[in-house]
Amino acid sequence: MCGFERSGRRALRHGVPRGGIEAVNASADLRPLWLAGHPEPGEGVLEVFDKYDGERIALVARAGPTQIESALRAADAARRPVAALPAWRRREVLAHCARRIEEQAEALATTLVAETGKTIREARIEVGRAADTFRIASEEATRVHGEVANLETSPRTTGWRGIWKRVPAGVAALVTPFNFPLNLVAHKVAPAIAAGCPFVLKPASATPLSALAIGEMLAEADLPPGAFSVLPAPGHEAERLATDPRVAVLSFTGSATVGWSLRARAVARRVCLELGGNAACIVCADADLDEAAARLVFGAFYQAGQSCISVQRVLVEASVHDALRERLVARTRALRLGDPRDERTDVGPMIALHEAERIERWVGGAVARGARLLCGGRRDGALYEPTWLEHVPHDEPLWCEEAFGPVACLEPFDSFERALALVNDGVWGLQAGLFTKDLERVIRAWDELEVGGVIAGDVPSFRADAMPYGGMRRSGVGREGVRFAVEEMTEIRLLALRPLR
Numbered sequence: 001m002c003g004f005e006r007s008g009r010r011a012l013r014h015g016v017p018r019g020g021i022e023a024v025n026a027s028a029d030l031r032p033l034w035l036a037g038h039p040e041p042g043e044g045v046l047e048v049f050d051k052y053d054g055e056r057i058a059l060v061a062r063a064g065p066t067q068i069e070s071a072l073r074a075a076d077a078a079r080r081p082v083a084a085l086p087a088w089r090r091r092e093v094l095a096h097c098a099r100r101i102e103e104q105a106e107a108l109a110t111t112l113v114a115e116t117g118k119t120i121r122e123a124r125i126e127v128g129r130a131a132d133t134f135r136i137a138s139e140e141a142t143r144v145h146g147e148v149a150n151l152e153t154s155p156r157t158t159g160w161r162g163i164w165k166r167v168p169a170g171v172a173a174l175v176t177p178f179n180f181p182l183n184l185v186a187h188k189v190a191p192a193i194a195a196g197c198p199f200v201l202k203p204a205s206a207t208p209l210s211a212l213a214i215g216e217m218l219a220e221a222d223l224p225p226g227a228f229s230v231l232p233a234p235g236h237e238a239e240r241l242a243t244d245p246r247v248a249v250l251s252f253t254g255s256a257t258v259g260w261s262l263r264a265r266a267v268a269r270r271v272c273l274e275l276g277g278n279a280a281c282i283v284c285a286d287a288d289l290d291e292a293a294a295r296l297v298f299g300a301f302y303q304a305g306q307s308c309i310s311v312q313r314v315l316v317e318a319s320v321h322d323a324l325r326e327r328l329v330a331r332t333r334a335l336r337l338g339d340p341r342d343e344r345t346d347v348g349p350m351i352a353l354h355e356a357e358r359i360e361r362w363v364g365g366a367v368a369r370g371a372r373l374l375c376g377g378r379r380d381g382a383l384y385e386p387t388w389l390e391h392v393p394h395d396e397p398l399w400c401e402e403a404f405g406p407v408a409c410l411e412p413f414d415s416f417e418r419a420l421a422l423v424n425d426g427v428w429g430l431q432a433g434l435f436t437k438d439l440e441r442v443i444r445a446w447d448e449l450e451v452g453g454v455i456a457g458d459v460p461s462f463r464a465d466a467m468p469y470g471g472m473r474r475s476g477v478g479r480e481g482v483r484f485a486v487e488e489m490t491e492i493r494l495l496a497l498r499p500l501r
Contacts, residue, residue, distance in 0.1 A: 031208075033061040034215035034230040036074035037223060043067055046205060046232050051117030051382065052340055052349050060208050063231035068200070068240060074226030075171045075198040076246040081224035083168040083196040087142040090193055093221040094138035097190070100217040101131040101182075108213060112182060115207040117349040117382070118303050119340040130186040133465045136482045137190030144195065144486060151496065159499030166490040168196035169270055170248030173241035175262075177254045178351055179306045181207035185214055187465070188251050189228070191485035197249065200229045200241060204254075206351060208232040242266040249489050253308075256402075256474050263477070272478030272488045274470055276308040276402045277430035279460035280423040282445070283324060284416070285317040287435035293327035296408075299433070299459030301335060301386040304350050305406035309431045309461045312403050314410050315419045321412040325390070328410070329375045332386045347406060349382035356384045359405035363387060366396045374410070400426050416441055424450050429472035431460035452479070 032039035043064025050057050063071070101108065105127050112123035149162035174188040181203060192199040203211035215230035231237075235258070242250050242262040249270045252259050256275040263271050281299070283292050299311035316324050340348030350356045360379045366389060367373055376387030387407040392399045399409055413419040423432050431453040434445050442456045452471040455462045463469055470479040478488050 029059055031058055031060045031212055033063055033067070033232055034212065034219065034228065035063075035067055035071055036078075036226045036229055037219055039219070040067065042232070046208065048115055048206070048209060050114045051206075051351060057114050058209060060212065060232050063233040063237070065237075065240075068231060068233065068237060071200045071229035071231055072171070072241075072244055072246050075200055075229065078198040078224050078226035079168070079170055082198045082227050085196060085224070087144070089222065090141040090196065091138045093218070093223060094134050094141060094190055094193055096221050097186075097214065097217045098131045098134035098138065100220070101127060101134065104213070105131075108182060108210065111209050111213070113340045113348075115209050116178060116181060116303075117340055117351060119345050119348050120343060122303055123340075126180060126183050129465055130183040133183060133186040133482065134190045136466050137186075137194045137486075140191075140482050140486055141194040143483070144490065146492075149494070161497040162494060163497075164492050164494045166195075166487070167493045169489050169491050170197060171246050172197040172199040172249040172251060172489055173238075173244070173247045174199050174201040175238045175241065175250075175252045175254065176201065176203050176211065178204040178207040179303060179308075182210035182214070183465075184253055185211045187480050187482070187485065188253075189214060189218075191480075191482050191489055192249075192251075193223075194482065195486045195489040197489050198224075198227045200231060200247075202231055202233050202238055202241060205232060205234065238262060239265060251478075251480075251485070251488065256476075259476065260474075270478075270488060272470070272480065272485070273476040274308065274478075274480060275474065275476040276404070277428035277451075277471060277475045278312045278400065278402050278426065279309050279428075279431055279433070280313040280315060281311050281433035281459050282413075282416075282419045282423065282435065283314065283316045283320070284434075284436035284438065284441065285319045286437045287320075289320060289324050289327055292435045293324060293331055295435075295459045296328060297331045297335070297386075299461035300388075300408040301332070301347050301406045302461065304347055304384070305386075305408075306351060306404050307461060308402075309463065310404075311408050311433070311459050311461060313399065313422070314408060315413050315422050316410065317419075318412040318414050321410075325374065325388075325410060328388055332375050332388060335386050337383055337385060347383075347386055350384060350405060351382075353382045355405065356382045359384050359387075359403065359407055362397050362403065362405075363389065363407060366392050366398050369393050369396060371396070371398075371409075376407070394425065402428065416444070420445065420448050424448075427474040430470075430475040431455060431462075433458055433460040433462075451475075 042061030044062040046060040046062040048058040109123040146165035151160040253274040335346040374388040376385035390410040
């Protein structure tokens with residue numbers, strides 16, 4: 001089994017204190033929130049803890065109802081000034097953020113390690129992707145085009161001409177999760193600016209520091225008053241953002257339970273939800289098993305499995321099942337688990353002790369019902385060993401729900417039809433992976449899998465920041481990826497010209 005890291009830093013034994021938001025005394029180190037583009041103290045204070053050793057690393061201003069109301073009022077007043085910004089101005093703001101992220105890359109990576117528990121290598125990748133996301137958005141800001149519409153589709157409309165353009169939808173409410181607190185903020189903030197929408201951002205309470213850093217960069221840029229607010233706040237405040245009549249767009253990434261509940265309340269506005277899944281990957285007999293094993297181990301355990309598209313179910317053609325299983329177990333046992341600041345660490349802690357305890361219960365429940373533990377299965381505080389199981393009953397949470405932890409299930413299949421059916425089994429549908437050299441199987445998977453994206457030749461964990469990204473069924477509605485998020489945040493406005501007399 002892969003060993004638990006012992007280092008000079010004190011490993012977390014009892015987890016980050018529950019609750020997070022506390023009424024503690026503010027200090028000179030209090031990080032301000034950003035209200036209508038200005039730094040402000042909060043109506044309360046949020047404590048942020050290191051996810052590995054449990055030490056408090058920051059005090060952050062916490063927004064209350066009065067400040068949330070002020071942010072919404074300011075954003076509503078900024079609708080026309082922000083919409084009127086010419087494309088080149090939006091481009092410059094976004095390019096500025098990309099440059100500032102690159103200039104602060106190592107400091108941002110260190111912040112990500114502390115507030116999320118992801119490894120320093122993973123953090124550096126996220127920082128690079130966030131810079132890319134803002135850069136892509138700077139380019140898309142000048143591509144918000146329209147079209148000439150042919151209205152002469154019947155004798156009745158002969159001579160009519162049409163032209164349409166995209167216009168900003170209005171105030172955007174943005175709610176982001178803990179697992180990618182820099183790049184998922186970028187994936188909401190950058191398209192909002194490119195589209196011309198003022199916004200109010202509520203980052204996850206466990207990981208607000210990266211979002212506040214983005215707020216500081218935006219404050220340096222040339223944006224109209226009220227164009228943005230970054231408000232760390234309790235989770236229930238997301239409901240207010242979703243239901244306020246001044247909000248035209250809700251973009252939410254997080255749990256399915258919360259997301260669908262918000263959508264039910266967010267009437268008369270555009271809604272984009274990215275809600276995760278239990279991603280499956282098919283490995284066919286003609287695949288390169290060494291390459292597949294390397295990518296599957298990465299896809300299952302990067303970020304301690306806390307990704308919406310981490311590998312959770314691996315379906316292997318029966319003739320190569322045993323050979324792939326041997327490779328997976330060997331590679332997994334070689335992973336180093338421990339202090340995320342150590343350059344040698346492969347897997348850090350989960351976001352909180354109670355999440356690691358949940359995974360421990362899920363694994364124990366599956367084993368009690370006949371699942372076979374192949375490797376891993378041990379917990380030490382918020383650290384949970386990378387774990388593989390096989391023969392997991394399909395009604396167990398490890399198979400049918402989103403695990404969001406460092407655990408994956410292995411299962412053989414005899415026919416490709418059966419593999420496709422297993423991927424489609426259940427309520428989720430974000431992305432799926434496929435390892436095969438057979439183009440016919442690739443096209444068939446693309447046609448038949450009920451997911452937002454099919455990743456051929458790799459794990460479902462692949463994401464390029466420009467590609468359309470989102471799910472079907474319980475996994476969400478709408479698409480991210482900068483160009484596609486801009487479309488979610490804009491409306492089509494038609495001009496129809498009556499024939500000249």
